[in-house]
Amino acid sequence: MKWIYRRAILALLSISFTVVLTFFLIRLMPGNPMDYYIQILMRSGRARTIEEAIARAKSLMPVNMNDPIWKQLLDYIEGVLHGDLGRSISSFTPVSEIIVKSLPWTVFISSIALTLSFTIGTIMGLVLAYKRGTRFEGFSVAALTVFGAIPNYIMALILFYVLTIVYPILPMRGGYDSLIPVGLTFEFIVSVMTHAILPVASYVLTDFAGWALGIRAMATTVLGEDYVTVAKARGLRESRIVTNYVGRNSILPQFTGLVLSIGFLFGGSPLVETIFTYPGIGRFFASAVSARDYPLLQGLFLVLSITVISANLIADILYTRIDPRVKVGD
Amino acid sequence: MKDGLRNKLVVAFVMTALAGTFFMNLPLTQAATKSPVIFVYSMEANFQPEGHFNNYAETGYIGHAAVNMIDQLAPHVLGTTDFYPELATSWNFVGEWLVVKLRTDVTWHDDVPFNATDVWSTFILHKIRGYSEWGSNIIDDVQVVNASAVKFHVTGLHDLALNWLLSAYVNGPYHVYKTYVDAFIAHPDTADAISVDLNAFTPRSVAQGAIGTGPFMLSNMTESDLWLKKFTNFYAADKIVIDYIHGIKEPSNEVGWGYFFSNTADWGEPFAPVPVATVLNASGTKVFLAKQTRHDFVVFNFKNPLLAQKAFRQAFAYALNRTELVLSANYPVFHASEDIIPYSEFYIKNWLNTTFLNSLNKYEYDPDTAKSLFGSIGLTYNDQGQLCYANGSVVTLYVKFPAPWTDVALMMANVATQLNRVGVTVIPLALDWATVDHAMNIGDFDLVWYTAGGDHPYQQGFDATNGYGFPTYGQFPTVITWQGSNFNLTKFFVDWGKATSVAAETPYVAKLAQIYNDYLFALPFSDTDTMFYGSGRFIYPPSYDTAWMCNEYARGIIVAQLLMPGKFQLNMTYWTVPTEAPAQTPIETYIAIGLAVVVAILLAYIFLVRKK
Numbered sequence: 001m002k003w004i005y006r007r008a009i010l011a012l013l014s015i016s017f018t019v020v021l022t023f024f025l026i027r028l029m030p031g032n033p034m035d036y037y038i039q040i041l042m043r044s045g046r047a048r049t050i051e052e053a054i055a056r057a058k059s060l061m062p063v064n065m066n067d068p069i070w071k072q073l074l075d076y077i078e079g080v081l082h083g084d085l086g087r088s089i090s091s092f093t094p095v096s097e098i099i100v101k102s103l104p105w106t107v108f109i110s111s112i113a114l115t116l117s118f119t120i121g122t123i124m125g126l127v128l129a130y131k132r133g134t135r136f137e138g139f140s141v142a143a144l145t146v147f148g149a150i151p152n153y154i155m156a157l158i159l160f161y162v163l164t165i166v167y168p169i170l171p172m173r174g175g176y177d178s179l180i181p182v183g184l185t186f187e188f189i190v191s192v193m194t195h196a197i198l199p200v201a202s203y204v205l206t207d208f209a210g211w212a213l214g215i216r217a218m219a220t221t222v223l224g225e226d227y228v229t230v231a232k233a234r235g236l237r238e239s240r241i242v243t244n245y246v247g248r249n250s251i252l253p254q255f256t257g258l259v260l261s262i263g264f265l266f267g268g269s270p271l272v273e274t275i276f277t278y279p280g281i282g283r284f285f286a287s288a289v290s291a292r293d294y295p296l297l298q299g300l301f302l303v304l305s306i307t308v309i310s311a312n313l314i315a316d317i318l319y320t321r322i323d324p325r326v327k328v329g330d
Numbered sequence: 331m332k333d334g335l336r337n338k339l340v341v342a343f344v345m346t347a348l349a350g351t352f353f354m355n356l357p358l359t360q361a362a363t364k365s366p367v368i369f370v371y372s373m374e375a376n377f378q379p380e381g382h383f384n385n386y387a388e389t390g391y392i393g394h395a396a397v398n399m400i401d402q403l404a405p406h407v408l409g410t411t412d413f414y415p416e417l418a419t420s421w422n423f424v425g426e427w428l429v430v431k432l433r434t435d436v437t438w439h440d441d442v443p444f445n446a447t448d449v450w451s452t453f454i455l456h457k458i459r460g461y462s463e464w465g466s467n468i469i470d471d472v473q474v475v476n477a478s479a480v481k482f483h484v485t486g487l488h489d490l491a492l493n494w495l496l497s498a499y500v501n502g503p504y505h506v507y508k509t510y511v512d513a514f515i516a517h518p519d520t521a522d523a524i525s526v527d528l529n530a531f532t533p534r535s536v537a538q539g540a541i542g543t544g545p546f547m548l549s550n551m552t553e554s555d556l557w558l559k560k561f562t563n564f565y566a567a568d569k570i571v572i573d574y575i576h577g578i579k580e581p582s583n584e585v586g587w588g589y590f591f592s593n594t595a596d597w598g599e600p601f602a603p604v605p606v607a608t609v610l611n612a613s614g615t616k617v618f619l620a621k622q623t624r625h626d627f628v629v630f631n632f633k634n635p636l637l638a639q640k641a642f643r644q645a646f647a648y649a650l651n652r653t654e655l656v657l658s659a660n661y662p663v664f665h666a667s668e669d670i671i672p673y674s675e676f677y678i679k680n681w682l683n684t685t686f687l688n689s690l691n692k693y694e695y696d697p698d699t700a701k702s703l704f705g706s707i708g709l710t711y712n713d714q715g716q717l718c719y720a721n722g723s724v725v726t727l728y729v730k731f732p733a734p735w736t737d738v739a740l741m742m743a744n745v746a747t748q749l750n751r752v753g754v755t756v757i758p759l760a761l762d763w764a765t766v767d768h769a770m771n772i773g774d775f776d777l778v779w780y781t782a783g784g785d786h787p788y789q790q791g792f793d794a795t796n797g798y799g800f801p802t803y804g805q806f807p808t809v810i811t812w813q814g815s816n817f818n819l820t821k822f823f824v825d826w827g828k829a830t831s832v833a834a835e836t837p838y839v840a841k842l843a844q845i846y847n848d849y850l851f852a853l854p855f856s857d858t859d860t861m862f863y864g865s866g867r868f869i870y871p872p873s874y875d876t877a878w879m880c881n882e883y884a885r886g887i888i889v890a891q892l893l894m895p896g897k898f899q900l901n902m903t904y905w906t907v908p909t910e911a912p913a914q915t916p917i918e919t920y921i922a923i924g925l926a927v928v929v930a931i932l933l934a935y936i937f938l939v940r941k942k
Contacts (some may be wrong), residue, residue, distance in 0.1 A: 039763075049462040059528070060529060162596075175554070275585065290764065
């Protein structure tokens with residue numbers, strides 16, 4: 001147990017360090033939210049003079065914007081400890097409200113995508129390992145390499161073009177049909193599911209290949225082990241050999257990757273969510289970076305830091321349970 | 331194949347077929363029903379929190395379609411000195427007071443009657459926010475005369491005041507914003523705090539959040555969609571032929587065009603080239619292109635000794651083929667600037683006649699003249715044909731521009747290409763918006779792209795010479811050498827600011843045009859003709875009752891008007907407004923088919939795998 005406590009404390013320290021580091025990093029980006037917003041007002045013609053633009057932009061900025069940087073950091077840490085992440089400069093909405101509203105959408109599509117890509121990839125990898133040396137394997141590995149090399153936002157654009165413009169059979173944008181009242185109705189749930197298809201497909205079609213190639217490599221090694229040969233000699237069914245003998249022993253590295261991926265579920269993809277105007281957290285990442293929205297960026301990085309570092313911790317803990325060979329000393 | 335396996339496969343296929351047949355028997359089409367007329371408008375937007383709308387929140391830009399919710403007092407008619415009556419019926423100067431009389435048959439979207447207090451309230455909200463008419467000393471007071479008249483005390487150019495005041499949108503209903511307006515009247519020194527509070531005010535219902543008197547009212551707003559519905563009490567409601575405007579948010583121009591060409595949107599912004607040309611060329615259309623509503627410039631950093639020399643800037647202008655430059659953007663609304671004057675056609679037809687404009691140097695593409703001008707300031711060419719300083723070092727300039735605007739990026743990359751041809755080494759840097767803005771602010775550039783919408787020449791010139799509106803370090807010097815002597819631009823604008831009529835302003839406009847043309851503070855290379863687009867400009871006033879639909883921001887409505895039966899028909903499928911809902915496959919059918927497939931897979935698994 002002491003080991004777990006130590007790891008938990010280390011995780012807390014890592015989160016704190018990340019929060020402080022990101023606080024400074026985002027301020028090292030060229031520009032600042034005030035200048036950016038003034039230019040937006042001037043360019044768009046929404047403000048006719050610079051004085052007007054300055055006055056309007058000023059009303060959005062945090063009150064401590066002109067304080068020394070160390071004081072801004074202390075204010076931020078104090079706010080975080082009190083559960084106050086500040087207000088977004090872009091929308092003047094509390095950052096916590098943005099996170100609470102957008103996070104479920106991202107987790108929804110990301111978790112489905114991760115589950116599907118992991119499952120499909122794992123099954124496919126095992127099959128490929130079992131069919132090693134065949135033409136099927138050669139063709140499949142080539143195809144997987146290609147799919148794995150495509151960034152998810154390129155896949156998103158392809159899917160957007162093919163399935164919403166050329167063959168308009170799926171919704172183009174949004175999390176649900178804006179005409180359907182929000183609620184736990186069949187109609188709304190169906191709408192949510194159909195709107196999730198393209199974002200999920202963008203992730204799955206580019207991610208499953210990595211899982212498949214990973215487990216194929218492991219399973220190929222395992223297949224050469226004596227106990228597999230013995231199992232075959234005993235006349236066990238192939239399905240049992242694949243699942244119980246090969247699959248189980250190949251899955252450990254996959255499992256580590258899976259748990260680590262869970263941490264990134266909470267970050268979303270800025271580009272994919274932007275392409276489909278999906279109301280998730282990734283879209284806010286994209287807009288917050290563009291607008292130099294410091295409070296929102298800090299809040300989003302805080303969430304991402306907590307989830308990724310927590311996932312690492314959980315992976316460490318679970319690994320000791322799954323693989324009896326892994327021992328932790330006090 | 332083994333017999334057993336074959337049998338199992340047959341069973342699986344039969345089961346799949348049975349399940350599929352069962353589910354496919356569900357009705358594949360819905361009964362066609364009468365549908366409301368919906369106009370779908372794709373737009374750049376950044377919505378406020380879901381379901382909320384507050385016109386005085388300094389957040390959220392809900393796109394041009396939303397402007398159908400509000401009216402102006404009297405929009406400016408582009409290229410003239412005229413204004414067209416909308417909420418105002420007349421306007422007259424009485425001494426220093428501008429008296430505006432209002433319509434009496436207008437109501438807000440919550441059916442509260444509109445009156446002069448609402449106009450007063452709107453301008454008080456402008457004052458809280460620091461809007462230009464107050465900040466630039468155009469007015470210093472606004473008062474209610476009676477329920478249907480309001481007056482403004484004008485302290486600046488009458489001409490400019492008319493434009494800013496009459497073209498203002500009236501969107502601050504007193505009964506909605508009473509708390510903030512009253513608080514400011516009681517404590518004017520708290521404007522900054524009230525301004526912050528205004529950002530957080532989020533009306534949640536139409537009754538609380540009546541934001542307009544226009545033909546459409548807010549119905550629903552999500553992160554990606556805006557729904558407006560017809561306001562049945564609008565004073566010209568009988569002219570409205572559509573029931574809903576559905577504004578769909580486009581994350582980029584390219585995606586917006588995707589909406590358009592997949593028939594998801596009836597119209598959108600920015601406009602795809604083909605429909606623009608079709609609309610303009612169709613017979614009977616009353617829509618036309620607004621000329622020169624935006625100008626793209628190359629701005630020079632005057633801190634760079636080379637760029638501070640007029641001869642170098644002029645050589646720069648001769649070295650650029652502006653036609654090639656705008657063609658590189660592959661977007662037909664851009665056209666090469668004909669005159670090196672950055673100002674819009676705001677009143678220009680009155681002020682600068684064709685003869686005068688023709689007398690100005692047009693800086694036609696002439697690389698030889700460019701090279702000789704380079705030579706005139708001591709620059710030479712090395713063996714590789716690169717332009718060099720007298721000490722032999724290569725002249726190298728960095729040009730910065732925003733990567734997210736692909737048309738601008740293409741044009742500025744072309745600037746580099748063309749200047750390289752005359753030996754100037756130009757390195758293009760495509761950056762994100764905030765970085766470009768930052769570079770402009772701190773003067774970290776040699777050349778930078780900039781754009782400006784058309785505005786009153788006085789205001790643009792005044793701002794530019796005072797370091798406003800133009801990037802810092804790219805602003806006009808306040809004193810220049812012109813026609814052999816020092817010319818004080820600050821004094822020039824002070825004198826101009828005393829004019830109270832168009833006639834009195836005319837000589838100033840002419841002189842500014844001459845100075846600008848000769849001195850080349852910046853190089854305008856592209857004028858944008860924009861359909862129903864600009865920054866507060868009126869496009870076309872066919873009649874009083876349809877004035878609302880001709881405002882440039884109400885372009886969605888203009889296009890909707892084109893759909894009126896018998897008025898205008900375009901031979902394009904995406905202009906067709908269906909009167910009946912198209913037959914659709916209900917989503918349940920897809921689910922049923924999906925379930926059938928799942929059942930089939932399960933059965934196949936049971937028969938083929940488990941039993942083995």
